[in-house]
Amino acid sequence: MSRTRAAAVAEVEARQAMMRVWMAISAVWIAFWLCMAGLTFVTAEMSLALSNQLQLFALIVLAPPLALLAIGVALRWFFEGVLRKTKITEC
Numbered sequence: 001m002s003r004t005r006a007a008a009v010a011e012v013e014a015r016q017a018m019m020r021v022w023m024a025i026s027a028v029w030i031a032f033w034l035c036m037a038g039l040t041f042v043t044a045e046m047s048l049a050l051s052n053q054l055q056l057f058a059l060i061v062l063a064p065p066l067a068l069l070a071i072g073v074a075l076r077w078f079f080e081g082v083l084r085k086t087k088i089t090e091c
Helices: 003-043 050-090
Strands: none
Touching: 003 050
């Protein structure tokens, strides 16, 4: 296997590994907040209207994993652009 082929395979494997890490962290985050919501609803400590609480709950559960994904995509895009520019200037 040539050096460039090995590098391409390693890059794909690294991307897949980072996606798996993001999925695992997101699953733990969502499971934690589902448990917290279940405990809150079971103990009936609801002071606001249920619809207001569910909107806030959806924001708390979904925003951090999506923000983490967006940051990862932006960083990847940035670093691929930087690496591509340095390869062009080296040639």
